[in-house]
Amino acid sequence: GIQVEQSPPDLILQEGANSTLRCNFSDSVNNLQWFHQNPWGQLINLFYIPSGTKQNGRLSATTVATERYSLLYISSSQTTDSGVYFCAVRQGGSEKLVFGKGTKLTVNP
Amino acid sequence: DGGITQSPKYLFRKEGQNVTLSCEQNLNHDAMYWYRQDPGQGLRLIYYSQIVNDFQKGDIAEGYSVSREKKESFPLTVTSAQKNPTAFYLCASSIHRLNGYTFGSGTRLTVV
Numbered sequence: 277g278i279q280v281e282q283s284p285p286d287l288i289l290q291e292g293a294n295s296t297l298r299c300n301f302s303d304s305v306n307n308l309q310w311f312h313q314n315p316w317g318q319l320i321n322l323f324y325i326p327s328g329t330k331q332n333g334r335l336s337a338t339t340v341a342t343e344r345y346s347l348l349y350i351s352s353s354q355t356t357d358s359g360v361y362f363c364a365v366r367q368g369g370s371e372k373l374v375f376g377k378g379t380k381l382t383v384n385p
Numbered sequence: 386d387g388g389i390t391q392s393p394k395y396l397f398r399k400e401g402q403n404v405t406l407s408c409e410q411n412l413n414h415d416a417m418y419w420y421r422q423d424p425g426q427g428l429r430l431i432y433y434s435q436i437v438n439d440f441q442k443g444d445i446a447e448g449y450s451v452s453r454e455k456k457e458s459f460p461l462t463v464t465s466a467q468k469n470p471t472a473f474y475l476c477a478s479s480i481h482r483l484n485g486y487t488f489g490s491g492t493r494l495t496v497v
Contacts, residue, residue, distance in 0.1 A: 362427060373486060
C-alpha cells in the first residue's frame with residue numbers, strides 16, 4: 277500500500293518563528309489533507325489540497341502531486357499552534373485515508 | 386451547526402464486555418469511517434460505510450463490528466474478541482470519496 281512519511285517527527289519553536297512541515301507519499305493520490313490534532317485529541321481539518329497551493333491566515337500548504345510531496349507552512353507561530361500535525365492521503369480506487377505518523381509541534385512562549 | 390458527535394468522550398470497559406461507541410452526523414454526508422489511534426501513532430482504519438446498510442472492513446476490523454441503519458448514524462461495537470481495545474477512537478464522514486473528511490472529537494476507551 278501507499279506509504280506516507282512526515283518530517284520532522286518533532287519540532288520545537290519559539291513563539292513568532294516560522295516552520296515548514298513536509299509530507300512525502302509513495303504513489304499518486306487524489307486526496308490529501310492536513311490536520312491539526314489539539315491536546316484534547318480533536319482532529320481539525322486544515323487543508324484539503326490534492327494539488328496546488330492554499331492559504332488560510334498564517335497557514336499555507338502546497339502539494340506538488342507530480343513529485344509526491346506536500347508542505348505545510350506555519351508563519352509567526354503561536355503557542356496555540358502546538359499539537360500534532362498529520363498528513364493523510366487517499367489513492368484513486370481506494371476508500372482508505374492513509375495517515376502519516378505526524379509531526380509533533382511545540383511552540384514555547 | 387453541522388458536525389459529528391461522538392459519545393461518550395471517555396469509556397471504561399471490563400475485560401470480556403462488549404461496548405458500543407456512538408457516532409452521529411448531521412452533515413448529510415454519505416460516507417462514514419471509524420479510525421483507531423494508539424499513543425504516538427497515526428490513525429488506522431477499522432470500518433467504513435459508503436451508503437446505508439452497507440459497510441466494509443478496513444485494515445484492523447478484527448474484534449469490531451458496525452451497523453449503518455441510518456445515514457446519520459454509524460455505531461462501533463468493540464467486542465470481547467478485541468484483545469487490546471484501549472485506544473482513542475475517531476469517527477469521520479465525507480460527502481463523497483473524493484472530498485475531504487470531517488472528524489468527531491473522539492472516544493477514549495480504557496479496559497480496566
